[in-house]
Amino acid sequence: MSDMAEPMQQQLANASAVLARTRSLFDASVLALAQRCQDGGRLNNKRLDEQQVASFEMAWAGAELLAAETAIAALTPASAPLDARLALVFTVDAVVALLDRLDVMLAETGQDPAAVDVLRALPEWRALRQAAGGSEALQAVGRGVIDAQGVVGEVVLDEQHALAQDAFRRFAQEVVAPQAEAIHRHDLTVPESLLQPMREMGVFGLAIPEEHGGSAPNDHDDTLLMVVVTEALSEGSLAAAGSLITRPEILTRALLAGGTDEQKHHWLPRLAAGDPLCAIAMTEPDYGSDLAACQLKGTRAPGGWLLNGAKTWCTFAGKAGVLMVVTRTDPDRSLGHKGLSVLLAEKPSFDTHEFEVKQEGGGTLSGRAIPTIGYRGMHSFDLSFQDYFVPDANVIGGEAGLGKGFYYTLAGMVGGRMQTSARACGVMRAALRAAVRYTQDRKVFGAPLAALALPQAKIARMAARLAACRRLAYTVAGIVDTGNGRMEASLVKLLACRSAELVTREALQLHGGMGYAEETPVSRYFVDARVLSIFEGAEETLALKVVARALMERALGVAPTGA
Structure with missing residues (x-):
């Protein structure tokens, strides 16, 4: 960086060296764990379940390592000094966690932990931890974040995406935020005063190709636009705005993946217009994230199907005019996911x-x-179907789509996870900026909170985490648009959602007693953030069944099988 002092250049060099050594040990540990879990060159489910503790730590290590690598790699000679310092702060915190996770992985697989001790003793690591993670450094970064009013981690965008970001940030600030507290405190349904302007802004058609009435290109995806808009809306309110795009995204992907031409022509323009609004009915009371085990039964009837059974945690089911229902249409339960279809x-x-x-x-x-406790406005419903009729025309893919519902549903999961990452970033951004404002205004013992060492250090770490998650989300969005990035989308979802809990927790803590008051927006950010690690793949299921499995399959060189 041309305007950075030589010590900063040395810290960046140390960070790159430490991350390279950590990556090498991590990859070797993944391979060792994969070899313990394989049978005949393929992963064995029973052995995988026996290694859940190590696998969980491995998934988290993979997320933290990728985020740190991405943050450091993104720095250029034109990067602002604060961006570099934030990347270094996150890298130090990530490596501290990584070393502990590697310890667990090695211990659980019976490997020699000496390799982790070698990393801990690296001169580059000791120098980096002191220079970038010491109290003096954290205070300096915290003061920089406060001077910037919490606006950190900004990613350079092209004109189209920059204009969209600016428009939706203004909308979130001027239209969403003023209504958010009442919706939360009075447990209201998202009102038309928010829904109609969002329809007019094209929010519900972001994943729908232009030829079908949406705003997405006809020949490729624009996941970055989805991330930009979702993040901006979530800063105003997670439940009242930021989460409205997820359901049409998942249904749109299912229709594009398997819908007939007639279904695409009928449903996609209507979804793009936000009329009807939609909800996704996947989860069942006894099966949670285990989609393949769902039991809601569809039986043939003249001209269609009768649905019988229950769904739960179906968000926005009341307001929605159509439900995407994952249904067991083949009575042979031994077929597992191959017996599922999607009915509208x-x-x-x-x-x-x-x-x-x-x-x-x-x-x-x-x-x-x-x-x-939070995420009010959308409302998640328990649903009971009793001989509820759905016509044949509403089976996605028609007769040819029977038994393919699992795959159609998965088509929307990558986008859903990217959106959830963006939602987490939006909530973090709101919480950080609120914390900065409050610490500047609040005086204790004769000085503003913002002038004290510990609040400065806290703000530095919050900002570093937000900046790293934003950078990773925006980077992975580009990977997803190439048709890849399924695992990376899961990694950023895993990290960003837990990070939102940490950042909102610290933001509330910095508000003291006022943070616990419902009248303070930061209390809403805190309870809203808690749901992020649960939906779109609970973090345990995501870590074990998607991330860990994909990492081990990659290490073994076998074809991926995870969701």
């Missing part, structure tokens, strides 16, 4: 927390909103 169940829209739909033929669909 239409219903009236309700603003209430309970509803019941009665069809002329006698079928019923009832729903009840689940009371939650």
